[in-house]
Amino acid sequence: MNDFDAIVIGTGAAGGIVAAVLAEAGQRVLLLERGADNPSPESPRDHLRNQRLSIYGHNAGPDISDHPRIAVAPNGTTSLVHPHEPGYQNNAACVGGGTRVYGGMAWRFMPQDFRMATTYGIPAGSSLADWPITYDDLEPFYERAEWEIGVSGATGADKFAGPRKKPYPLPPVDSNPERIALERGAAKLGLNTFPIPLLINTIPYNNRPACGKCGMCIGFACPTNSKNGTQNTMVPRALATGRCMLVTGAMAQKVHTDPRGNATAVSYFVNDKLQTHTAGMVICSAGAIESARLLLNSATVHHPHGLGNDFDQVGRHLQGHTYTGAFGVMPEPIFDGQGPGVSIATTQFNHHNPSIVGGGLLANEFIKLPALFIKWAMPPGQPRWGLAAKQYARENYRRTIHVQGPTQDIPNPEARVTIDPQIRDRWGIPVARLSGTTHPETIRTANFLRHRAEEWLTASGAKKVWSYPPQLQLSAGQHQAGTCRMGNDPKTSVTNSWGQIHGCENLYVIDGSLHPTNGGFNPALTIMALAFRSASYLIDRDQ
């Protein structure tokens, strides 16, 4: 008899859900998390060491010294990078993963996002592809994610959204002066705007309180536990069954397989000791970089290039989002200091842009911490020191308006995760090597979007507006996706639409790795919906 019915590797947006659905259906689950249960209890609110601004460290893992990667810059320069450094493409490693510290935007992708190749054709050199499922296939599971994790929003207000059967469970966030100004500008331009859907409690929900409006959403764990992630919803549900064992500080080393490629066990380090547990099924939910790394590091004589990698697909098409947008200075203060701050968005430019592939949402920003303001929100040519610089900050912090959004990445097969041939982590496991860039079409789309953002700010009354051109570079980071894409053809994809590795009975990838494309939206709710869908399949097929 196996030690467990299932081993789930990773407790983030997907892994926490898979563990809970399986455990609630009666399965015995081992849930592994390489990070800690309670990240950074000593300095949870450090403005210079968090998942948003990690100049000197961060607050939600992974450990800075134990988890290096190799980053290959567009010019070919190779460097060893640590989790808080540029180029690492970090996502939090702790119970809840990125959902512990995200801003919590709760977007459904649009129907067109599942049909990108059909809608736009495939740009030369890109691996743009349709999903093997449609929006309608995923809709019931978006609904489950919204209700079981908890989403606030204005039902029906986004006129470009796909159809939905149930409303949001929670009312939308309040308005604020920045939103009022942007609504004024949007009305002039004819843009459809609406309150941003958020995984944040606007009223008490699931026995946890409403948002305390502290404004430290993004990059930080919520001090009132009003931000909904898997750590305060699905992981507790999994543990409440008594059938799920959560092990933190557990670094997966390899998935063991039989000659046919079926999973038999997982080896992982806890406190530097190697443990191995057998299971009837293994689910990799470690995020697009670490799930790919684990499959590649689990090579056998029968699968010498790594599991699921007979056709050299694992690790390719790595994508995240190229962020773009614009800043402006308003005549009057528009900052009221009330979190979350994000309150208004438009999906007017996600599709239907003349001679542009895809697009992306535009939204106002979360409360900007002063250290971020001084680093990121200065106009070009603004002196950084002296009395004028101080006076600029004093005058304009509360007047600065900012609209931005995630450009839908056009995938590039050369943007990829491979295994570094030399560098190993603390446990001797070969580290991920990240190389390539997004496809140049992404930059063309991003430039289109930033000019729309500038127009919106100008129409909203900003007296000075500026933006920065997007750079052709690798995008992955907290929105990382695409490295084990789902599809119908084993030659061009790694899994089927359930996350099951082609040709394999019981080895699954369930996380953002599955996304053939990543939408012009924050992907968390889509990762959650896919996890509900795949997990439902796993329990159905076992009955």
Next chain:
Amino acid sequence: MSIFFLTQRQLSTLRAAADRIIPPDETAGAAEAGATDFILRLQNNELSAHQTAYAQGLNKIDEQATTQFAQLFADLAPAQQDIVLQAIERNHAIFFRMLVEHTLEGFYADPSNGGNRDAVSWKMIGYRAEGGIW
């Protein structure tokens, strides 16, 4: 806090330079807000590799001050200090940029980092002007 990697003279120079990067006016400047505490703390922890660069850079500031005005930097008038720092910005750009960024980080970060005593910068710009529990 260990300050042994800087001499008293270098510390005075650092404090005076921070106060030209974020000068006092109707609200506190960087020195009063704790810029030197913040920078020393960084140098003793995450940025220990930069101790030598800091010591050498601060010496360059005093050499420039002595060359141009025949006094140590800390003893100059603010207008003279600005002239010296402009020369440092031109001739020692990497060091000066580091000094500016560290001063800004400390001044605008959370008070527990040491460079934003009593949240003076936050009150000045209107972030959590009424305080807050977090």
